[in-house]
Amino acid sequence: MTTPRTIVIKIGGGEGIDLEPALNEIASLVRDGARVVLVHGGSHETNIVSEQLGHPPAFITSPSGHTSRRTNRKTLEIFEMVYCGKINKSVVERLHQLGVDAVGLSGIDGGLWRGARKDAIRAVEDGRTVIIRDDLTGRVEHVDGVFLNMLLDHARTPVLCPPALSADNEAINVDADRAAAITASALGADELLLLSNVPGVLRDPSDPSSLIATAGASDEVVRAAAKGRMKNKVLAAEEAITGGVGRVVIASANADTPIASARTGAGTVFEGAPA
Numbered sequence: 001m002t003t004p005r006t007i008v009i010k011i012g013g014g015e016g017i018d019l020e021p022a023l024n025e026i027a028s029l030v031r032d033g034a035r036v037v038l039v040h041g042g043s044h045e046t047n048i049v050s051e052q053l054g055h056p057p058a059f060i061t062s063p064s065g066h067t068s069r070r071t072n073r074k075t076l077e078i079f080e081m082v083y084c085g086k087i088n089k090s091v092v093e094r095l096h097q098l099g100v101d102a103v104g105l106s107g108i109d110g111g112l113w114r115g116a117r118k119d120a121i122r123a124v125e126d127g128r129t130v131i132i133r134d135d136l137t138g139r140v141e142h143v144d145g146v147f148l149n150m151l152l153d154h155a156r157t158p159v160l161c162p163p164a165l166s167a168d169n170e171a172i173n174v175d176a177d178r179a180a181a182i183t184a185s186a187l188g189a190d191e192l193l194l195l196s197n198v199p200g201v202l203r204d205p206s207d208p209s210s211l212i213a214t215a216g217a218s219d220e221v222v223r224a225a226a227k228g229r230m231k232n233k234v235l236a237a238e239e240a241i242t243g244g245v246g247r248v249v250i251a252s253a254n255a256d257t258p259i260a261s262a263r264t265g266a267g268t269v270f271e272g273a274p275a
Helices: 020-031 043-052 073-097 145-153 176-186 220-225 230-242 258-263
Strands: 006-011 035-040 059-061 067-069 102-106 113-117 121-125 128-132 138-143 157-161 191-196 247-252 268-271
Touching: 006 020, 006 176, 020 035, 020 073, 020 258, 035 073, 035 145, 035 176, 043 073, 059 121, 073 102, 073 157, 138 176, 145 157, 145 176, 157 176, 176 191, 176 230, 191 230, 191 258, 220 230, 230 247, 230 268, 247 258
Parallel strands: 006 035, 006 191, 035 157, 102 157, 191 247
Antiparallel strands: 059 067, 113 138, 121 128, 247 268
16 A cells, blocks of 8 residues: 655745645645645735734844844734734635645644744844844744644644744744744655745846756755745755655745646755665
């Protein structure tokens, strides 16, 4: 008997991303017997709601060039409202309409995603490095794979989103790409697809034709080319490969069939070592 493939799919929440084509493909994969975990973002919608609520979004950039949302308590409340509420439940609703027994969870639920809150963050402001100590951010370090496998074994499809829980049981904002990567590793996934509003890692971010088609687990060319948010996606891909995931693809969420396109190599493909 063939073991069903386990596929973790992370779809970003950037401006202009239409989830519908991917959700239709997920329904097809589930009908065909695949074990699918969907991780979603919601950054653009969060920015809109933050503006509407009079709490405009703010971002910080580390000295190494990583960009993240400045997350105080008010920001985290808006973040949870959009990610855990509006987006997560609308995705679960749509998947049920497509015949998928989806279960929507944040990383808080059941302590699904846990990690340490960052005590201090170095950020570049006006050309100088400053230390921020009140940010509610961190990184997922542990995934409850037993819980996720229980859902998958009972034909449920988990739909996951940040935030996660700290060691002190405090909600923390975490990068969804890297959370998807450690989730894929915890499940021993065959594939991790990181889909967003870019076609993959580009040598020149302004030139879609400069796509880097293949990459190794620690590819200096890819690392050098990754700018802004793409740095986190490349880190996520490397962490997933190191964690035993068979294959990672960074690709566009905006193709007619984004999942099928990514699985056939339309993007930047990271391959794990042969078993």
